[in-house]
Amino acid sequence: MEIIIRPTPEAASGVTANLIARLLHDKPNAVLGLATGDTVVPLYRQLVAMKLDWSRVKTFNLDEYVGLSPEHPQSYHSFMWENLFQHLNIKKESVYLPDGQATDIPAYCALYEESIREAGGIDLQLLGIGTDGHIGFNEPTSSLVSRTRIKTLTEQTRADKVPSFGGQDQVPHHVITMGVGTIMEARQIALLAFGRNKAQAVADAVEGPITAMIPASILQMHPTAKIVLDEPAAVQLKKADYYRWVYNHKPDSQRF
Ligand code: F6R
16 A cells, blocks of 8 residues: 655645546556545546546446436536536546446446446546545445445445535435445555545554455555545554655655
8 A cells, every 4th residue: 555645635636636647648548437525526626627638538436326317416427527527528438427226226236347347447446435434335344345236325424425415314325336346456546535534534444454344444455555645634644654754755766
């Protein structure tokens, strides 16, 4: 794991935007795994401003709320088009998001997995982290080898999502999410976390034991996972000084 601590969300997003820009430069037909949520908004803003060529890129989003139509203002379809896709030259048919209205959900999830395989697998998966340690919507006790499927949100996650929905009773209980096993197959992973309210989950994921109670802790088993933090999200890390030193003294060949 590489732990990168930057002073602000903007600086941390800049590091991640450069990582994506480098990937698209080296591999113009790259396959990206994308996340939604407050954390990725500054990153998407920076990616739009970079005016990269997305004409050959394919994207797969992590998750979607069950029951919401793509047009619903709180759907992750709406989020992605508003914050990113409408500003890029990406082809509509190259954008994949789970269908929250699928009728046969197990069959649909198998198809989603198949589409990822057919695309050649995910080159870089972007992740946020829940305050309970979830990645995608793999809540605590999710199998660490799970595949795309339906999951039930914890009350903690539903409470965290209230600001975008306006009331907890409006937040759906069910989601379709890529599994932990699906995520772990990505060739590169970048997890972003900002703010003090993520500090405990980050410390558990990075410095705690690998456990299904903190699904993000499985990233310790990924060969190239990067954990990109702002200072407040790093306050509970015991080895924060070491991570800062490593980042500031990287050989040029390892910079991105
Ligand atoms: C969203 C997703 C979630 C979020 C997480 C953090 O696609 O997969 O894991 O990344 O809930 O959300 P924010 O960024 O809103 O704090």
